Amino acid sequence: MKRKASAVWNGSGKEGQGALSTQSTVLNNTQYSFKTRFEDGVGTNPEELVAAAHAGCFTMQLTFNIDGAGFTATDIHTDCDITFENGAITQSHLTVHAQVDGISQEKFDELVAHAEKNCPISKLLNTEISVTATLN
Known part of the structure; x- marks a missing residue:
């Protein structure tokens, strides 16, 4: 069995943003960024x-x-x-x-x-x- 997920990132590490998607589509271009990881942004990490x-x-x-x-x-x-x-x-x-x-x-x-x-x-x-x- 194999499962798949992907990440896309655009821009610089601190100012850019990314999207995460999973094979099941439970995550479908779900937003993540520096702010969602290290501050209080909307999205996941x-x-x-x-x-x-x-x-x-x-x-x-x-x-x-x-x-x-x-x-x-x-x-x-x-x-x-x-x-x-x-x-x-x-x-x-x-x-x-x-x-x-x-x-x-x-x-x-x-x-x-x-x-x-x-x-x-x-x-x-x-x-x-x-x-x-x-x-x-």
Whole structure:
């Protein structure tokens, strides 16, 4: 399986602007610029997209882990905070809240730890990854 996305940039780094598109067209000439990355502009930026990808990938991996352990999650909500410092992503912190009937905290923590290390985006990132998980 392969997935595709593209970026187009026009102009200088600080004054120019770009557009991002994905194969699925969920992003279709979505605006990004210096202002959306480093200031308060309207549009997206690479770090925000990495955060969305990591939150989505981790949540899906955790869901499969919970299913595989014989439980069903009623709800899983994951936030991802990406830290961008000195030109590098230095940390990805996941905060997950889940409702899973009948699961013990110990089993839940085991499944979270597995998802943290084994979702494909975690494997891709060469940075510190941490998780705060709450079982409701």
